Amino acid sequence: MSHPLRSFILILVLTVIAGLIALPQPRPLAFTLFGRQIDATFGRPQGTVTILNRQLSWPQFELKQGLDIQGGVQVVLRADMSQIPDKERTIALDAAKEVIARRVNLYGVSEPVIQTSQFGQEYRLLVELPGLQDTAQALQLVGTTAQLDFRLQSALTPEATVSAVAFLESFIPTELTGQQLKRAAVQFDPQTQEPVISMEFDSDGTKLFAQLTTNYVGQVLAIFIDGYPVALPRINTPILTGQAVMSGGFTLDQAKQLAIQLNAGALPVPITVLEQRTIGASLGQESVMKSIRAGAVGIGLVILFMILYYGTKGVLSGIALLIYALLTIAVYKLLGVTLTLPGIAGLLLSIGMAVDSNILIFERMKEELRVGRPFNQAMELGFGRAWNSIKDANIATITIALILINPLDLSFLNTSGLVRGFGITLLIGIVISLFTGLVVARTLMRLFLKESNRV
Amino acid sequence: MFNFMKYRLAYLLFSLLFLVPGIISLVLFGVRPGLDFTGGALLELRFTQPPRVALNTGTVNDSLKELYTVDSVQTSGQKQYIFRGQTLEVDQKNQVVTNLIATFGETSELRFETVGPILGQELIRKTLVAVMLAAVLITLYVARQFNELKYGVSAVLAMLHDSLILLGAFSLLGRFFHVEVDVLFVTALLTTLSFSVHDTVVVFDRVREFKRQHAKLSSTEVINGAILQTLGRSLNNSLTIIITLLTLVLLGGESIRWFAVALLIGAITGTYSSTFTAAPLLLIWEQLSARAKLLRARR
Numbered sequence: 001m002s003h004p005l006r007s008f009i010l011i012l013v014l015t016v017i018a019g020l021i022a023l024p025q026p027r028p029l030a031f032t033l034f035g036r037q038i039d040a041t042f043g044r045p046q047g048t049v050t051i052l053n054r055q056l057s058w059p060q061f062e063l064k065q066g067l068d069i070q071g072g073v074q075v076v077l078r079a080d081m082s083q084i085p086d087k088e089r090t091i092a093l094d095a096a097k098e099v100i101a102r103r104v105n106l107y108g109v110s111e112p113v114i115q116t117s118q119f120g121q122e123y124r125l126l127v128e129l130p131g132l133q134d135t136a137q138a139l140q141l142v143g144t145t146a147q148l149d150f151r152l153q154s155a156l157t158p159e160a161t162v163s164a165v166a167f168l169e170s171f172i173p174t175e176l177t178g179q180q181l182k183r184a185a186v187q188f189d190p191q192t193q194e195p196v197i198s199m200e201f202d203s204d205g206t207k208l209f210a211q212l213t214t215n216y217v218g219q220v221l222a223i224f225i226d227g228y229p230v231a232l233p234r235i236n237t238p239i240l241t242g243q244a245v246m247s248g249g250f251t252l253d254q255a256k257q258l259a260i261q262l263n264a265g266a267l268p269v270p271i272t273v274l275e276q277r278t279i280g281a282s283l284g285q286e287s288v289m290k291s292i293r294a295g296a297v298g299i300g301l302v303i304l305f306m307i308l309y310y311g312t313k314g315v316l317s318g319i320a321l322l323i324y325a326l327l328t329i330a331v332y333k334l335l336g337v338t339l340t341l342p343g344i345a346g347l348l349l350s351i352g353m354a355v356d357s358n359i360l361i362f363e364r365m366k367e368e369l370r371v372g373r374p375f376n377q378a379m380e381l382g383f384g385r386a387w388n389s390i391k392d393a394n395i396a397t398i399t400i401a402l403i404l405i406n407p408l409d410l411s412f413l414n415t416s417g418l419v420r421g422f423g424i425t426l427l428i429g430i431v432i433s434l435f436t437g438l439v440v441a442r443t444l445m446r447l448f449l450k451e452s453n454r455v
Numbered sequence: 456m457f458n459f460m461k462y463r464l465a466y467l468l469f470s471l472l473f474l475v476p477g478i479i480s481l482v483l484f485g486v487r488p489g490l491d492f493t494g495g496a497l498l499e500l501r502f503t504q505p506p507r508v509a510l511n512t513g514t515v516n517d518s519l520k521e522l523y524t525v526d527s528v529q530t531s532g533q534k535q536y537i538f539r540g541q542t543l544e545v546d547q548k549n550q551v552v553t554n555l556i557a558t559f560g561e562t563s564e565l566r567f568e569t570v571g572p573i574l575g576q577e578l579i580r581k582t583l584v585a586v587m588l589a590a591v592l593i594t595l596y597v598a599r600q601f602n603e604l605k606y607g608v609s610a611v612l613a614m615l616h617d618s619l620i621l622l623g624a625f626s627l628l629g630r631f632f633h634v635e636v637d638v639l640f641v642t643a644l645l646t647t648l649s650f651s652v653h654d655t656v657v658v659f660d661r662v663r664e665f666k667r668q669h670a671k672l673s674s675t676e677v678i679n680g681a682i683l684q685t686l687g688r689s690l691n692n693s694l695t696i697i698i699t700l701l702t703l704v705l706l707g708g709e710s711i712r713w714f715a716v717a718l719l720i721g722a723i724t725g726t727y728s729s730t731f732t733a734a735p736l737l738l739i740w741e742q743l744s745a746r747a748k749l750l751r752a753r754r
Contacts, residue, residue: 068710076574135545135567276545277568283499287708294706298699305695341711342639348703349646349718352696359695360657363688389660392600393653399592400649403585404642412584419642426646 004446011440015323018330021061061333064111065130066340066421069288071281072130073138074417079123080270092269093123098257100127100142103226119411124274128417135278142271148178148262152212153220153232171222171229174212180205184262186255189247195255196247197231199262206242214238223262231258284341291344298348299325302355310362316444317358324354324436331428340421350429353397357437360386379449383442390437394430401427460679463735470616470732473724477623480630486622487629489637492579494572495526496543498551499565502534506559510536518558523551529633532709535565542569582641589645590614593652601659605740610655613733617651617724618644624720628713639714647721654689654729661685662737674741678734686730693726 067074079096081089093116104112104127113128127142151171182200189196201209212221213235223231233246250258303321306314328347332339365382373381404423406413414420490497508514515525515538529537543551548567556562593614598607621644628634661681669677700722703715 078573136549139545273569274571275569275574278564278566280563280565282563283565283710287710290706290708291703291711294702295699297706298702301698301702302695305691305698309691341708342642342714345703345707345711345715345718348699349696352699352722353692355695356692359688359691363684363691366687367684389657392660393656396593396596396652396656397649399596400589400645403589403592404645412581413588414578414581414585414638414641416638419638422639422642422646 004443007439007443008447011323011443015326018323018326021333022326022329061330063329063333064336064338065284066338066343066417067128067130067277068279068341068418069284069339070130071133071279071284072128073132073135074129074275074277074279075127075138075142075273076275077125077127077142077271078274079125080272081121081123084269089123090118093118093125096269096271097125099225100125102228103142104129117409117411123269125271131281133278133280135276138278139273139276148181148223148225150174150176150212151222151224151229152216153222168227168229171224174208174221176205176208176212178262180208181262184259186252186259187245189245194247195250195252196245197250197255197259197262199244199246201242201244203242206240209242209244210238210240213244214240230262287341288344291341291348295344295348295351299351302352306355306358312449313358313362313445316448317355317362317441319444320358320436320441321351321354323440324432325351327432327436328428331432332425335428337424337428338417338421339425340418342418343421343425346422346425347429350426350433354429354433354437356393357386357390357433358441360389361437361441379445383438387438390434394434397430398427401430457683458675458679459682460675460735460738463738466731466735470620470728473620474616474623477620477626480626481619481623484626484630486626486636487634488575489635489640490539490568490570491637492575494542494570494575496540496548496567496569498538498543498548498567499531500536500538500552500555500562501532501565502536502559503561503563505534508559510559514558515555518554519551520554522554523547542571578638582638585641585645586648589648593648597652597656600656601663605737605744606659609733609736609740610652610659612736613655613728614648614651616728616732617647617721620724621647621717621720625717628716634713639711640717643714643717643721646718647725650721650725651728654693654726655733657688658682658685658729658734659737662734674738674745678738678741682730682734689726689730693722696722 079093081092084092097114097116101112101114104114109129109132111130113126115126117124117126125142129138129142132138151173153171180201182202182205184197184199187196187198188194217235217238220232220234222229223233231246231248233248299321303314303318306317306321308314310317328350331337337343361382364386365378368378368381369375401423403413404419405427406420406423510528512525512528515528519525523540523543525538525540527539529539531537538551548569552562552564590611594607594611597610598604601607601610625634625636625640629636658681661684662678665672665681665684666677669680672680697719700715700719704712704719707715
């Protein structure tokens with residue numbers, strides 16, 4: 001801190017970088033100012049620049065929008081584990097999650113969130129499907145139990161090699177389904193040490209499986225989940241014991257994944273809907289536009305107030321506040337913070353609070369000046385003494401923010417996305433405001449505030 | 456020097472002016488729990504034209520016949536209505552919407568939420584745990600920070616004062632404007648706790664510093680001096696917070712309006728209470744203990 005100029009240059013660089021990240025995609029900005037129509041584009045630079053013969057394009061970051069902003073469906077599901085042995089419940093829950101994730105991905109929902117939670121005898125799934133509007137469709141996607149069955153591949157027709165539909169139709173359903181599969185597990189081939197998947201059938205399944213493997217040696221007996229093949233094992237020898245081993249050069253992760261999927265079909269977990277929310281996109285967009293406008297007006301008024309009350313110092317703290325806003329949005333984008341409507345409120349609140357450290361320092365400075373200290377000494381003392389209060393006071397807010405965020409996923413605390421969104425923006429806001437309030441404002445004041453313009 | 460603490464009883468009476476109606480309302484009416492807590496269904500529709508038939512609970516239930524019973528209908532904007540009732544399956548909801556369109560005219564669906572009763576119960580538990588945890592942690596923190604019981608107790612009492620005012624305000628708002636308490640309200644309540652302590656810590660910090668510097672002054676003079684020094688900061692700081700929150704209340708979207716109102720009330724009472732509740736309480740405590748000491752000495 002002994003070189004204000006160096007800190008200043010660092011802050012400048014940081015601000016420019018943050019600005020490039022934080023600015024939205026260029027969009028036309030048309031408004032009327034004092035009766036004049038103004039058309040302009042506002043946003044970050046686009047395209048590429050050539051530096052040292054290298055083509056560099058601006059990295060593009062977008063703010064992640066929460067479900068309440070972009071609209072979508074949120075469902076809380078309860079898995080009924082009464083029919084499933086204790087030991088297998090966690091596996092069953094993970095399997096259900098896998099199945100839902102696959103369905104959702106096949107359906108083409110972008111950035112779905114699927115979480116499991118478990119406490120006491122409750123096993124739950126939280127599914128967020130942004131952009132989806134049709135509730136019935138969403139429930140069909142997530143709410144039905146996975147269907148696993150085995151299908152025999154008939155001779156490949158020429159179309160089947162090029163068309164996905166024809167390929168799927170080349171499989172003939174058999175009577176063997178997930179109902180008859182007792183369990184699947186990952187094992188290691190004693191000879192090759194390769195991961196393989198073992199499957200165990202119940203008595204009906206053993207009979208059916210023996211029949212199929214005896215009659216169709218050399219053919220592919222595909223495993224289908226929800227109408228899509230997840231594995232295409234070939235029958236090598238007839239298996240009469242109901243204990244099959246599937247090998248095929250899996251990696252350990254692939255094998256685990258497949259075992260989970262097979263178990264999902266084998267362990268159908270009945271699922272009930274506990275909670276279901278559908279938010280229309282228009283509702284969120286309107287609120288966002290209004291809130292952003294409110295935010296802009298709010299920041300403007302706060303800066304105006306600071307300038308009117310503190311003069312030059314107010315201008316400097318206004319600049320620090322703008323840097324604060326840029327840094328905050330850049331951090332949101334870099335950390336991938338999902339912005340919810342309460343999150344926006346948290347952001348605005350933290351802007352109101354961010355000037356607090358400046359005010360504390362300015363008031364302290366005034367006092368030191370009143371006692372008759374020289375200007376520079378008063379400024380440094382102001383910073384030093386105010387720091388204690390600032391630190392002490394912010395610890396309480398950080399504590400509350402952590403309770404709201406619940407970073408350890410404690411089951412007795414809230415896990416609602418909205419509440420978390422608010423907590424996260426509040427926490428980031430406090431941390432960054434400490435930086436801008438103490439480091440940025442201090443550097444600016446050391447450089448630009450001279451005795452002559454003291455208030 | 457302006458003698459701030461001379462009017463300490465007046466400040467406490469002023470607090471009572473806000474506390475008492477709120478507490479009475481809390482005892483008589485409680486708060487209006489929202490969907491998050493009670494479970495049930497909520498459907499928000501926007502009509503393209505003003506409804507063909509006057510829209511109220513009676514006409515809505517007539518149009519739904521045996522299908523479903525709506526408990527309440529509320530306007531939420533121009534041609535925009537919120538319907539509430541028991542938990543509802545999706546198929547059932549689609550049928551409800553079809554019926555409503557047939558009777559009242561074309562609509563678009565803005566929002567549909569249905570929450571099972573188990574989740575509501577659970578949320579109440581989680582909320583209580585979060586509030587207790589916050590209160591305990593903050594009390595421990597204040598106790599550690601100030602090492603003296605009177606500071607800790609005064610700060611916590613001020614915190615309690617702020618939460619009661621916020622709860623009371625929402626009890627009254629619920630009674631007269633049908634404002635409901637939801638998850639976001641709980642968030643605002645917790646934030647109020649932190650506001651309250653945040654400010655009180657700044658004031659008490661100064662009280663201690665002042666005491667160290669001017670060992671000879673009476674406790675009234677110490678607290679008075681500290682308050683005069685922090686008042687500018689307190690007012691300015693809460694003013695900036697109030698500016699941002701007020702713009703959010705006035706210009707912000709409908710869906711977070713009451714959340715912003717709750718934060719606003721919290722910010723105001725949080726600032727007020729550190730100067731005008733926590734500090735007078737501290738002074739009264741010091742005077743009572745001084746008097747007690749005097750009495751003991753006389754004996």
